[in-house]
Amino acid sequence: MSLALTNYFPDSTSIPFIKARFAAFGFSVLMILASIAAFFSMGLNFGIDFTGGVTLEVRTEAEIDAARIDEMRGVLNNLGLGAIELQGLSELTEGSECYGNHCALIRVQPQEGEGLEAEVAQQEANLAVQAALTELYPDIEYRSVQVLGPKVSGELVQAGIMSIVTALVLMLVYIWFRFEWQYSVGAVVALIHDVIITIGMFSVTQLEFNLSTIAAILTIVGYSMNDTVVVYDRIREKIRKFKKKSLDEVLNLAINKTLSRTILTSLTTLVALFSLWLLGGAALQGFAFAMIFGIVVGTYSSIFVAAPILMLTNVKREASEA
Structure with a gap:
């Protein structure tokens, strides 16, 4: 399917993603603040897993x-x-x-x-x-x-929070060893961005927040990280290759080179998730909806958050060559 769909995408695009970084940062900050406000004002509609x-x-x-x-x-x-x-x-x-x-x-x-x-x-x-x-x-x-009972549900709340925090920390360590610290900052900021906005969506919609939702968030973290690593790999490759190009030109080139892969991966994943949401019954609808929302947000953050942050952390070309 992906090979067939590739024919509909140009071999190379030249969309100036980095030029829109300040608008994207502003939008992301607005979404994060709105999510935090919704969480503290509306709370989450906890399921029996967390309330007893x-x-x-x-x-x-x-x-x-x-x-x-x-x-x-x-x-x-x-x-x-x-x-x-x-x-x-x-x-x-x-x-x-x-x-x-x-x-x-x-x-x-x-x-x-x-x-x-x-x-x-x-x-x-x-x-x-x-x-x-x-x-x-x-x-x-x-x-x-x-x-x-309340004791079991309280333990599940703690376990759910710890699982998300542990996943974020391990992702930080992985990126730190896989790339350099400048990349790890961008990746973890993008992951925290995705998690906060997804939780904010649950506050606004008041969909039931239960253990399957935690599983969805952890899956979103892994998916978003995979997307970010693909983009970062191409960025590091282009930084080594085009030493005379400015950093924003290199970042734009790398994002555009991975764009068709990013879109196709997201689309094929969304097709499966929409089928799960429509046909999986009430027990799976919350999980599927969280995944659909998270895939969209994760794809956005890989392009408009994780990559442009390298402009702020001033990634060093000599570090990328190591």
């Missing part, structure tokens, strides 16, 4: 329409378990179990208590919800049930 509580995915033979959702909500609210959220689910694939609005997702807030008491309270809440729903709809099926 009970999540059930149920299915009934009859369609779960708005009236049935209201009926279920009324019964569950009488259980005195605190805030309960209900959301109808419908998979797009005809023949699937949820096709035609036959499924619903139910979330019950974490129950009060500490230690073993809290764990027991979550289990009792789960049993109470299932008993009430089974009495209301004898044909109801429980496709999945998750019960997490």
